[in-house]
Amino acid sequence: MRAFSVLLALCLLSLPARAAEPTVVPVRTTVTLSDGQQLVGRVLRLEGGDVQLVLADGTELLLPAAAVASIAPVRDAPGAEEARWGVDPNRSRYLYSPTAFGLGQGNGYVAQRALALTSAAVGVTDWFDLEAGTILPLLFTKSPVGIVGGKLAFRATDHLRLGAGTQFLMVPIDGVQAVGLAFGNVTVGSADRHLTVAAGGVFSLTEGAADAVVTTVGGNYRLGPKTALISENWFFVFTEGDGPWGGPVFLVPSGGVRLFGPSFAVDLAVVPVVTGQSDLPIIPLPWVSFAWNFALKKGGG
Secondary structure, three states, rough: OOHHHHHHHHHHHHOOOOOOOEEEEEEEEEEEOOOOEEEEEEEEEEHHOOEEEEEEOOOOOEOOHEEEEEEEEOOOOOOOHHHHHHOOOOOEEEEOOOOOOOOOOOOOOEEOOOOOOOEEEEOOOOOOEEEEEEEHHHOOOOOOOOEEEEEEEEEEEEEEEEEEEEEEEEEEOOOOEEEEEEEEEEEEEEEOEEEEEEEEEEOOOOOOOOEEEEEEEEEEEEEOOOEEEEEEEEEEEEEEOOOOOOOOEEEEEEEEEEEEEEOEEEEEEEEEEEOOOOOEEEEEEEEEEEEEEEEOOOOOO
């Protein structure tokens, strides 16, 4: 961070005076004056080395170059990471579960999740996303699988976002079973490094009964411009009957890496499924997913 601060200050203060356009620093920045006073705002560097600082209340200050000792981005300021690495277009989701970041109006993606489920999502507004999916090989058979869902996402503060949503799944089990998932989630952190906790319920719409209470904990830690570590962990508590291994609680953890660019993402992860069987207690299942992001623009979330 110190190296980045020095580099930014040098870039701001060493641009040639003949530059036709001012340089905008879109990150909240601390300007230290030669008398030790510190001012925080967004900066325009003008010709001749003078600095125009726009404070949070909209006040504009013109600071002569001789009065400016240093310029540095505020540590952990919103947008500081994006200024270094660019916007992460995948911040709205982990391996499967959503964050409380929205896609932004007009932005979306098409994803092939776990090499099985094909889905597409789009931001209808900056705070409402829609998603639908299916297993393509089964689409035109007598046993199709369909998923449709929606998500609300709101920013409470710079580092706190709130969301809620639903998802409906149609599966060909004993005829056609309709399953619904309703959830609320909270995301804490920046667009590049965040943690999301979600809670909700799984309901059998066919039988009109609640099947399980679900809690998920997911995290994203961006390592650089094209790499992030991701983890997604599901906790099921069954209200009717027992889970897959005969008990009321079922855990599905996961962890992996995401490789991405402005218009694509590849998720490589391991999902260690606990079976509850003594002869085969854990099955480490690989997770490979691809996503293509379209109509990406600054904004959303």
